[in-house]
Amino acid sequence: MPSFQRHVFVCINERAADHPKGSCKARGGVEVRDKLKAELAARGVSKIVRANNAGCLDQCECGVSVVVYPEQVWYGNVTVDDIPELIDKHLIGGEVVDRLLMKNQPHLGEQRQFPKLDTGKPK
Amino acid sequence: MPSFQRHVFVCINERAADHPKGSCKARGGVEVRDKLKAELAARGVSKIVRANNAGCLDQCECGVSVVVYPEQVWYGNVTVDDIPELIDKHLIGGEVVDRLLMKNQPHLGEQRQFPKLDTGKPK
Numbered sequence: 001m002p003s004f005q006r007h008v009f010v011c012i013n014e015r016a017a018d019h020p021k022g023s024c025k026a027r028g029g030v031e032v033r034d035k036l037k038a039e040l041a042a043r044g045v046s047k048i049v050r051a052n053n054a055g056c057l058d059q060c061e062c063g064v065s066v067v068v069y070p071e072q073v074w075y076g077n078v079t080v081d082d083i084p085e086l087i088d089k090h091l092i093g094g095e096v097v098d099r100l101l102m103k104n105q106p107h108l109g110e111q112r113q114f115p116k117l118d119t120g121k122p123k
Numbered sequence: 124m125p126s127f128q129r130h131v132f133v134c135i136n137e138r139a140a141d142h143p144k145g146s147c148k149a150r151g152g153v154e155v156r157d158k159l160k161a162e163l164a165a166r167g168v169s170k171i172v173r174a175n176n177a178g179c180l181d182q183c184e185c186g187v188s189v190v191v192y193p194e195q196v197w198y199g200n201v202t203v204d205d206i207p208e209l210i211d212k213h214l215i216g217g218e219v220v221d222r223l224l225m226k227n228q229p230h231l232g233e234q235r236q237f238p239k240l241d242t243g244k245p246k
Contacts, residue, residue: 003227003228003230004195007190007192007195009132009175009177050180050181052132052177052178052179052180054175054176054177055176056175057173057175058173067130069192069195070192070195072192104126107126
């Protein structure tokens, strides 16, 4: 039953080492994805928040690029060290992590709070 | 400016040829993604509908698996031949393609119509 409350895609696109755009893989995309998966599992929410790698998200200059659906919130320059905050604040708490937000996301308007994760546990 | 009206992820995960689950790559995931990208470009909507490959979406038994965000509509057993209908009906027209829908998507409820693509052109 595919029904994720949040689905997070991490770019792991690779370009030639001398490509002017750089690439998310060279900037640690695989490590970011692995850390995300491990930390989601550690919190017991892997069944309702899915992390996946993705091909080029077309935001190479902001890599490692991460996008969170269904709200389509784009994060840039994400590192392994950012993952606990990203999970606890946004993926579980529903609140956008401002400091990692890519610029110019008109579809968001002023919205910075989305539904908290429903873990089915008493609050 | 990352602001897609629809973002489509196609699983191209590969498993060993004798893996009991099979894999989306073995079932044509790469070809489905390539066709999707080509047909979106041909219709001039690549800037507002993005297609990406993704790692394992955990629906191997329904591969090639495709998920459309922000509405999180899951399609299974998608082939290259299904792409024109998938684009014209759903990605542009907003209407779910029932015959390709994976079973049990409780987050959809009875909803089968989503916003039409806004191409900025007169209707």
